[in-house]
Amino acid sequence: MLPTRLEIIPTDGIVADVRAQLPAGTTITVTCLPHHGIERTMETATALAGHGYNAVPHLAARSIVSRKQLAGIVRDCGGAGITELFVIGGDKTHSAGPFTSSEGLMREIAEVSGNTMTMGVAGYPEGHPSITDGQLLDSLRAKQELASHIVTQMCFSPTAIAGYSAMLLREGVTLPVWAGVAGAVPRTKLIMLATKIGVGSSLKFITGKAALGKKLLGGGRYQPGELIEDLQALPSPPAGIHLYSFNNL
Structure with missing residues (x-):
């Protein structure tokens, strides 16, 4: 069985929901969305850490307003026993402070x-809707000396995950890859979210032409069990499963 971590959105009441449904010790990553801001991410992550969860806050470079704020975040993480971060550039068009990329923030x-x-x-x-494959690869090469692992965008194809991992190795990126998998989510919500983030070939189920489409569109809720089994059966399986819960715990 591959190790699994869950991603949550820091909405009101989510800490109580996590405590009611997931055992202490579970690794929970906490998103950083532009309309929520870093503060809500950190409040949720430190609260979860205080209840015995392995909390991993997401930090978006373009949402950090100053180096002073970043120093405070790192200090708060230390005080809460948080030792891991997930660092992204973020969805904001313009930076709120001095950091324009995940690499600069990581350094x-x-x-x-x-x-x-x-x-x-x-x-x-x-791929990414607004960044070329070459730029993405160059960025990973630059960041791998600072990083411990890669978490992929939500994907529905074990073949795509396997091909991506193999490509990274060929290009000299040796970081472990965690496969991003959608949790048990209502199918209409899943299609909307997947389309928005730019999932490509593995989203052919929207047309209903692929066998995968029939699996995903059958019933009212997508279930990830079969995909996870296929990932575990790969000759070189991913390092773990990163479950995008969308707060459907």
């Missing part, structure tokens, strides 16, 4: 923390 975190923070980074097996 600052490493300096401020004295290299005591573990950091994960994002990977895109089916």
Whole structure:
């Protein structure tokens, strides 16, 4: 069985929901959305850490307003026993402060923390809507000395995950890859979300032409069990499963 971590959105009441449904010790990553801001991410992550969860806050570079704010975040993480971060560029068009990319933010975190923070980074097996494949690869090459692992965007194809991992190895990126998998989500919501984030070939189920489409569109809720089994059966399976729960715990 592959190790699994869950991603949540820091909405009102989510800490109570996690405590009611998931055992202490579970790894929970907490998103950083532009309309929520870093503050809500950190409040949720530190609360979860205080209840015995392995909390991993997401930090979006373009949402950090100053180096002083970042130093405070790193200090708060230390006080809460948080030792891992997930670092992204973020969806904001313009930076709120001095950081424009995840790489720059990671280098600052490493300096401020004295290299005591573990950091994960994002990977895109089916590409990114606004960044070329070459730019994504160059970014991973630059960040891998600072990172501990890659978490992929939501993907529905074990073949795409396997091909992406093999490509990274050929290109000299040796970080472990965690496969991003959608949890048990209502299918209409899943299609909307997947389309928005730019999932490519593995989203052919929208047309109903692929066998995968019939599986996904059957019933009212997508279930990830079969995909996870297929990932586990790969000759070189991913390092783990990163479950996008969308708060459907």
